[in-house]
Amino acid sequence: MSRIKVSFQPMDETVQADEGERVLDIASRAGIDISNLCGGEGVCGRCRVQVRRGAVNFSTKHLAFLDKKDLEEGYVLACQSRVRGEDVEVRVPSESVIEEEQVLTFDRILAFETPTPLPRRAAPPKIPYFQPLCRKMYLELPQPTLSDSLSDLDRIYRAIQKRMPGVHPDIHYTCLRGLGELIRENDWKITASVHLRDRDRPRIRAVEGGNTSSRNFGVAVDVGTTTIVAKLVDLKTGKIAAVKASHNSQARYGEDVISRMMFACKRGGLDTLVDAVGTTINSLVDAMVARAKISHQDITCFVAAGNTTMTHLLLGLSPCSIRVEPYVPTADHFPQLPAAEVGLRGHPRAVLHCLPCVSSYVGGDITAGVLACGMNDSPHMSALIDVGTNGEIVVGNSEWLVCCSASAGPAFEGGGTKCGMRAARGAVEKVRIQGDRVTFQTVEGEKPVGICGSGLIDLIAELFAEEIIDRSGKFLDLDHPRVQVTDETAEFVVADASLTGTGKPVVVTEDDIANLIKSKGAILAAMKVVLDSTGMTFQDLDNLFVAGGFGAHLDIEKAVMIGLLPDIPRDRIHFIGNGSLAGARLALLSSHAFHKAEAIARQMTYFELSVRPEFMNEFVAALFLPHTQLDLFPSVRESPARRKARGQGDGPYE
């Protein structure tokens, strides 16, 4: 078979490929992680690449994702293209490359760099030291003699205790079978996989001949309802070996958590969902294993963080009782278990750890977020907001933590609004309004097809600043050139039908605005009720950490202007991106961090909003822009247009 040279730009990576090999797989071998939410099924359209030299076979089944111009310019989907004949040059647009999640301080910690200055007024978090949940220890055992006749096992324990004084090691019984022969065949040189979930009682779960200590990998997984992201981490160095993301294939059985739960409670539903999430994670693992050129055998542990329902579904636990009052899960804290038990592909005795949850509606993803932002280690007051269909809020410091969950509705994820969509290609993600001129930016710079959460926040802030809508979100001037009134509602035209990818205008209606105000109101009210209950105000917050899928795109100023985030000095607000994944990785690399996560979950007091009458009052008070009580938002109080004129706004988007 002829070998084809494939080069990737702008990375300038060249690899040899076989005739017929998929571009996606070739890129993976070259160390380039192409965005690929659907797992290479040709369904998500995220893996667009441009063939600039040579040719590929592209399946025409997937032309829907490409227009004529795309095709003329050589765009194809990497997952549906196979190289042929001659050498190929592929350009990978930056939007098609999977980005690292944003992590504030933790990559620094994990990379052993000197900590750079931490968030203002925050005390340095106590840095959890590097001690992966599984350590591979290479041991050269002294051979026994009549005067040193310890058993093989005690000899191993003694060698481990030399390196970890004071511990009492234990061994999984399966390791004892054949141990004597293994040790002797390998001349008393072995590698023990020592698991450290219980730090005082490290447990050997595998023994291999010779020195395999450099082949020790872990997988951190953010088990999202919509998207699953996984990282392959070298547990010897702490470095990231690969990252992969994919749609959670459970989604076909229900889009959101509630419908997922309902499906699970039908006959056979639970097994189907357990199987689906396992299959998705395995597809990510397989891709990362190929990418990092390791073997599945080298994966010794997994750490998963997800909301309570997702964690139950991963472990095969019924989520049925979560759905009905009094909303009680089977478990909040999960014992470790063999990863193979839920079908995950790694070493046959690899272990799966799940980050602990606080309640049915505050899950391991939030515990992970707290761990990742380090608020539990600081004497200063912090809050963490994770924005999604549920907005989870945590407030506290090293002394105490209170959390709650407010149903925010789907507005921030593009649901429940006329032209709403997820932050996918063609979604309007940023908006500027100057008079009747509207400029915007879309995901991947494509023709607009809808508007995503961050675009909606931007848009409403601009409408408010330009005084096109009033504080209740109603249009002030129905004769505004961009406001059109239909039989049902009034709506603002963001993009004219002539400019869109759908041939229909992208609009936002008064109802959409009302929905978003409800969503932001719920989150702010929840935060306020929690703060009030502890005798604090927003101004008492030294740090406000914001996590969530939209984190990287969110404009802080706009989020404050509409009253989603409180009006506190902007340098106290920090985006931490995917806090769930960051926390899972932290736990993977440090058993101390894992124990910290367990302490966090136990320490957090869950605050059930539905039994608090003051929540409803605060919610109603928050149904204005930015809020009924303007003194809560002093920097927004002056005419927003005037503030904008003073240079707070940027110029129009190109």
Next chain:
Amino acid sequence: MSRIKVSFQPMDETVQADEGERVLDIASRAGIDISNLCGGEGVCGRCRVQVRRGAVNFSTKHLAFLDKKDLEEGYVLACQSRVRGEDVEVRVPSESVIEEEQVLTFDRILAFETPTPLPRRAAPPKIPYFQPLCRKMYLELPQPTLSDSLSDLDRIYRAIQKRMPGVHPDIHYTCLRGLGELIRENDWKITASVHLRDRDRPRIRAVEGGNTSSRNFGVAVDVGTTTIVAKLVDLKTGKIAAVKASHNSQARYGEDVISRMMFACKRGGLDTLVDAVGTTINSLVDAMVARAKISHQDITCFVAAGNTTMTHLLLGLSPCSIRVEPYVPTADHFPQLPAAEVGLRGHPRAVLHCLPCVSSYVGGDITAGVLACGMNDSPHMSALIDVGTNGEIVVGNSEWLVCCSASAGPAFEGGGTKCGMRAARGAVEKVRIQGDRVTFQTVEGEKPVGICGSGLIDLIAELFAEEIIDRSGKFLDLDHPRVQVTDETAEFVVADASLTGTGKPVVVTEDDIANLIKSKGAILAAMKVVLDSTGMTFQDLDNLFVAGGFGAHLDIEKAVMIGLLPDIPRDRIHFIGNGSLAGARLALLSSHAFHKAEAIARQMTYFELSVRPEFMNEFVAALFLPHTQLDLFPSVRESPARRKARGQGDGPYE
């Protein structure tokens, strides 16, 4: 099918049986444990019973165990007889009933009786309190509310912590699947099987609906090389529900430990032996389950005690390295494991615990013996001797323990001597000599067919007391009417050919005597070397515990006279019978006792005799009756015949 009434005498138990049912099984149902070493295969001949009314079908294949007189008197083997037609009355001779192992103080402890006076000069052992390795806890959980919304699992933990303050319970992951449904279907009333090997971290291994706490059974097993004895213990009450014993079916692959190891090191040998011991234990478990009318599901844990090789073979660990210098086993301490992993039949998540060993030649049976006699808890000085093919000796007190193992040879088990046999039917077990008159007692009072260990000790002591042999074991007077000289050796006729069951005389030769002197010499020398090394003499021993299969039959006075046991006040010498089984049961009923066993095994210093030149000197010095240094045996120093004349001896046996 007609029902037959079967009554057993002298127990006066009557049960209904089906036509064709085995007498052995009917007896079992009636609560009578008939001795049955071979597992009902018709091979051991131990289950003789007398049919006094009615008739049974008896397989003539097994006539070898019965003579004409037996048959005339209605003797049959219970395992080979099936009832038929009319009502049957069966007499069970006392020698056909399995006896409890002798336990000194521990049955008292376990039965919660007031401790009766303990061995002279011994401080009362610290009584391990009753806390079985598995506790079934019936929990009526309060139903969750919005203000008490703990997860199901935390709700269980809370209920356990109420009863066991300060513990941190854990759960086996398999229990979580379906837990929510189970709890709700059973109206929040459940029973948790809580395992307590790790006392601070009790682990739930099973959850059942409703109250099953009264169905909690454990099995203690003495895994002997020759015989396996098991006890079914009610873990709620501490009472014994059934006892069964059987030949270890591994024996067909090698009689003794060394040949068993050799077989294990051949291809496939290990699996065969693992299978054999599991099958034997299961046959005992099945019989006990039927006897106690429980279900296998009710067995939550097993505790096994055996020598190091037997423990390895039970767990599937290769014993090959035990055999060759420097005699190192795979492990001394064994992690707990699912009993199902080695094929044992109990609850699917029942746990197997093995008592820890000290070295390749001091096993869990010895640890169990120390635990059972409690010497580790007393400030006074004690020694434990376990006599078998290897004589294991432990010396020490609550401060320290030293142990060693001396190869005693097979003489005490009837091997290596011309007419030697195990303590089976027809074995001469006691002997008296008065002048040229010899009287003896045989096992089950049958015609003599050979001489077992205790008979041999008796005989040699008598020969020595009567001055028929000298201190080196040689015949003093070859013209003695009972001494006959052959081409090869001189021998003493115990039973004339006309009196025996074989038609040949039962004799003991000078070589036999030399062998036994070697065996007793090895044991005494080992004890002396260990005591010398600690600066002590026999007289410093406050207690001497003797364990071993012959324990119950051994005549202390004779054993001292030949120098097997040291010449210390007789009230300091105690037989503890099957110390291995007693220790295993103690550990089953008390996790504290199990931990004590672990501490005992770690505390014991193994004393390797083979590297001690003084052992050889002591061994040579011990090759006399009772010993070269007569001042070690002051009570034997005066003419033994004279002592006997003063009334130490009994009259002749009838």
